[in-house]
Amino acid sequence: MGVSKRGSRTYDRRHNAVKQVASAVWRWAGAVSVRTKILGMILVLVLLPGIIVTLQVRKGLNSAFTEQLREQSVSIARDVAARSTDLILINDQYGVAKLLRETQENNPDVRYAFIVDAKGHVLVHTFGDGFPGELLPANSVASSAHHHTVLLHTDEGPMWDTAVPIFNGKIGIARIGLSESRMQASINTMTTQLLLTTGIVAIFGIVAGFFLTWILTRPLLDLVHVTEAMRKGDFDQAVNPWADDEIGELAKAFNTMAVDLAHAEAERAKREKMRAYYLRRIILAQEEERKRIARELHDETGQSLASLMVGLRNVEAAPTREQMLARLADMRAVASKTLEAVHDLALELRPSVLDDLGLVAALERYIGAYQKRFQVGIDFQSVGLEDDRLPPLVEIAVYRIVQEALTNAAKYARSDQISVLLEKHGRQLSVIVEDDGVGFNADATMHHALSNRKLGLYGMRERTAQLGGTLLIESEIDKGTSIYVRIPLVRSDDEDNPDHVGR
Ligand SMILES: Nc1ncnc2c1ncn2[C@@H]1O[C@H](COP(=O)(O)OP(=O)(O)OP(=O)(O)O)[C@@H](O)[C@H]1O
Ligand SMILES: [Mg+2]
Incomplete structure (x- = not known):
């Protein structure tokens, strides 16, 4: 047992030494230029057999x-x-x-x-x-x-x-x-002649080697040059394919890749611009919202509370018990209206049912109010969402997406019937909002979203993308619009992962 262990250790040591020598040789040989490698190979291939044959003869x-x-x-x-x-x-x-x-x-x-x-x-x-x-x-x-x-x-x-x-x-x-x-x-004399022949063949070999390496390395150096330019952001450069061989194929493939990269870069820059614009708009909208709430609190709630204060003073000064009761009844009415207004405000700011009861209940509440407000029938169904709560980021994103889709339908679709389907299947959530309204050109609208300052559909796509999901809009003129959203459901401890951040 001991002997075999020692034997295997010796083998390992030798194996490692061979590997080290091989890698040292490769480090040295790999560092020299392709031209030196090819010329060295030609010299060895010509001189070695030449000298061996001469000695044998x-x-x-x-x-x-x-x-x-x-x-x-x-x-x-x-x-x-x-x-x-x-x-x-x-x-x-x-x-x-x-x-x-x-x-x-x-x-x-x-x-x-x-x-x-x-x-x-x-x-x-x-x-x-x-x-x-x-x-x-x-x-x-x-x-x-x-x-x-x-x-x-x-x-x-x-x-x-x-x-x-x-x-x-x-x-x-x-x-x-x-x-x-x-x-x-x-x-x-014979030896000299053989050595002379070997020398002449070696000179021919070196000349051929120079030519060969020139043919081989010129296009490769071109490729390096263009890659450098691309690394600095210049995508307009292209490699000139010298011949129709493998290196020519490489140059053509490289050029195709460069065009694709240029497109991708342009697309990325455009998306980046849109995202910055979206962010600016969101910040502006938040400011607007704050102003509106402040106004509301001041004009509505503040007024009501002021009138309650005046009312309380009036109660104190009421000459008779009947008058006091009548004034108290007025004040209760004002208090209850104020309560309702504050409640509505809170609901608008963030639907508390979303936190308390979950996505389905919050959407049911929103859809109920929507139907009353716009006089449109909505068929809402949810499948597979009875037990578990979804991650909070997914809940708020889906709530906002459905809200925007329904707002758009109310604003533009002029439809009689809208359906909302929410389905959880395994680790995937799909949301479909369909209307039978006038329809629109979805591709063109999305394409010009930035220039037309339309943020609803763009925001839907952003929210979906931030959760790693996909959004598909299908719309046909006079037939209606369908919006499909798919979101992968990650475990809640993954939510801190920057890849899954949502707004
Ligand atoms: N359900 C729909 N039916 C018909 N047209 C629609 C529908 N949804 C969107 N559109 C069209 O797509 C356009 C873009 O919608 P989007 O929600 O992005 O912007 P918006 O609603 O006009 O503005 P914002 O949402 O930024 O307030 C709308 O102007 C409308 O013409
Ligand atoms: Mg909109």
């Missing part, structure tokens, strides 16, 4: 040539031994010297040749200025052997020296030395 040629040289040295030495036999037997030293000279002339690789007699003395040799003594003991051959070849390291480089017995060794030994220098020279 050099090695192959070397061993093939060496073997050939060795065999050549044996065959020349045997030839010399065979042809010199008769000449030595008749003691024709001049003929032997001529044979050796011809042999050297016919084969440029032969650096030297000499004949050693049976006593071990050099009989004839090709060294013009004296025979090098150390060469004699460097190679020998048994008289029974076919030949014996050794590689000698001389001042002139490696030399294949072959000794062949003449007439079974009875009259001497023929020795031939073949130099490797010509072979080395031709191998070096």
